[in-house]
Amino acid sequence: MARRSPAVRPGPPSDPRSAPPEPRLLPDTAEVGPRGRLTVGGVDLVDLAGELGTPLFVYDEAHLRNRCREARAAWGEGVAYATKAFLCRAMAVLAHEEGMYLDVSTGGELHVALSAGVPPEHLVLHGNNKSESELARALEVGVGRIVVDSFDELARLGRLVDGPEHARGSAGPTRHRPRVLVRVTPGVEVHTHEYVRTGQADSKFGFSMLSGAAAEAVAAAELMPGVELVGIHAHIGSQVFDVGHFEQAAEIIGRFFAPLGLAELVVGGGLGVPYVNGEVAPGQAEWAAATHDACRRAGVAPDVRVTAEPGRSIVATAGMTLYTVGTVKEIPGIRTYVSVDGGMSDNPRPVLYGSGYEAFLPREPGALRPRPVRVVGKHCESGDVVVAEARLPADFAVGDVLATPVTGAYGYSMASNYNKVPRPPVVFVATGRARVVVRGETLDDLLRLEV
Ligand code: LLP
Secondary structure, three states: OOOOOOOOOOOOOOOHHHOOOOHHHOOOOOEEOOOOOEEEOOEEHHHHHHHHOOOEEEEEHHHHHHHHHHHHHHHOOOOEEEHHHOOOHHHHHHHHHOOOEEEEOOHHHHHHHHHOOOOHHHEEEOOOOOOHHHHHHHHHHOOOEEEEOOHHHHHHHHHHHHOHHHHHOOOOOOOOOOEEEEEEEOOOOOOOOHHHEOOOOOOOOOEEOOOOHHHHHHHHHHHOOOOEEEEEEOOOEOOEOOHHHHHHHHHHHHHHHHHHOOOEEEOOOOEOOOOOOOOOOOOHHHHHHHHHHHHHHOOOOOOOEEEOOOOHHHHOOOEEEEEEEEEEEEEOOOEEEEEEOOOOOOOOHHHHHOOOOOOEOOOOOOOOOOEEEEEEOOOOOOOOEEEEEEEEOOOOOOOOEEEEEOOOOOOHHHOOOHHHOOOOOEEEEEOOEEEEEEOOOOOHHHHOOOO
């Protein structure tokens, strides 16, 4: 969506770190409203924070739709949104409406996607340790694809579809042969955080191509009468900026795949997004083109469905977290701590991965940010950092609404109730309206599981 006026008008800062957050870190519809404040989807964020309270997750619905459409255009039928990045019923419905399949990696994600009304044949079930009941549920509802991750899982699946229980009709009505893909690890190391690297041989995911386990798994799946082996899957890691890594992986996987004569090759997700000023990432089209070229070079037939399952690149920049500044503590000669009303319970990524973010004040999004501060949360531990090296305008004050952009992926989905902090609401904004799609937790919600 075109911006009517740029969200941010960078002046000529003497220190480049004082520049306001770059437009590429903000949602597509972000713009400066008539009062000089940031609006997203035509909604003034300061007003929204006043109405709904903070912390608050705000998503630009147009941005979400634009990214889904780009993914669909780049990859075609079968491209799946990786729901682990952010899932609620409204998101599942939106991705489905925009023509994406949904990748679910647990029985819980499967449940949410089904309860949103997504047709089961548009679901892809993942997981390195799917339980028998998760598999049984997938068979019962008829999920479109199951990505098999281990020999144990193949055996479990075999028992469910071919076993005596099925013959007696008591293991759930398996009305069709489930379509399966075999997940392989190509032995590619990508330069991303160790915890989100998955393509290397030393991984809990998939079957190693180098050890021969991948070929063995394919042979075993082919011999199982109860399942239909349709393809190969690989995912090399997350927050990958370099299209060259995807290309390299696609060539290696493509060479393994080509002689098998299968119909589908899924290259996983992993496309990176910029989180801070100065970072640049490729788009869906570039990623898809590089992957498709590499597959052709590797001999993958042109009629093979080569597709992907992006998560972060669909939702990260669409989302933003609004907090309120509650306490400012200046420690002379050391640093200034700015405490906000959320923290590691709504965004554990800084603690888990040392991830960096920008911070700014939606009341003046284009303001220079000369003040170096550390934005911290309200949790009872020192590691509870929201933005370790933040910059703020000189006039920030207690009571200000503070925003951290690019929190749409793996923020709400990894949120917790640490210190019994209720999870914030999630709101979608579009065409001047805000709709709460997940309400905020109440104090009583904190007691709902107690018996
Ligand atoms: N497909 C598979 C099999 C995956 O394991 C993942 C992510 C994706 C697709 C989606 O990847 P994406 O496009 O979102 O990079 N919590 C971490 C990220 C963990 C990613 C896990 N798998 C973070 O906050 O950075």
